[in-house]
Amino acid sequence: MNLRPRRVEEPEINLVSLIDVVLMIVIFFMLSSTFNEEGRLKIRLPEAGAVAAVRGEAQPIVVVVGADGSYVINGREVVGTGPEALRAALLAVAGDGRDARVTVRADARATHQSVVTAMDVLGRIGFREMNIATVKEERRP
Numbered sequence: 244m245n246l247r248p249r250r251v252e253e254p255e256i257n258l259v260s261l262i263d264v265v266l267m268i269v270i271f272f273m274l275s276s277t278f279n280e281e282g283r284l285k286i287r288l289p290e291a292g293a294v295a296a297v298r299g300e301a302q303p304i305v306v307v308v309g310a311d312g313s314y315v316i317n318g319r320e321v322v323g324t325g326p327e328a329l330r331a332a333l334l335a336v337a338g339d340g341r342d343a344r345v346t347v348r349a350d351a352r353a354t355h356q357s358v359v360t361a362m363d364v365l366g367r368i369g370f371r372e373m374n375i376a377t378v379k380e381e382r383r384p
Contacts, residue, residue, distance in 0.1 A: 290359075292367055303344045304336060304370075306361050310352040314361065324357070329364045341369035348376040 306329075307315040314321040314329050321332040337343060345365055349358045365373055 290363075292363055303346060304333070305346045305348060306333075306365070308347065308349040308353045308358050308361055310350040312354060312357040326360050326364050329361060330368065333364065333368055337368070337370075341371070343370070344372045344374065345370050346374045346376050 305317055309315070312324045314324070314332070316332050316336050319332070319336075321328055323329075347358065347361055347365075349361075362373060
């Protein structure tokens with residue numbers, strides 16, 4: 244008969260192997276998942292250059308952008324729809340002063356690129372203060 248007291252071993256869980264298994268599962272799911280871009284819109288944004296500006300006060304200039312991309316400056320139509328034609332017309336209207344406030348009025352059907360082109364040309368010439376005109380929407384009963 245063995246009268247010595249038995250040593251009772253307490254059960255233990257080896258956590259090192261458990262951590263290894265969980266880490267391997269996390270790495271597996273990270274590497275096997277794919278990132279699809281199906282829901283994203285593919286758009287081409289308009290381009291604009293750097294802006295040099297001078298501040299001051301002068302007569303306001305109104306640039307109207309038509310639905311077809313044509314430009315009208317202070318009631319005078321610009322011949323051509325490109326940025327160079329717009330630049331020449333703006334220089335003729337503004338002269339040497341770049342202190343005038345410029346208001347851009349664009350038709351709702353005008354392309355975004357034609358509006359950004361007008362704003363880019365204004366910025367490159369040196370106009371700093373540009374406003375965009377809008378019309379308050381009428382409430383329908």
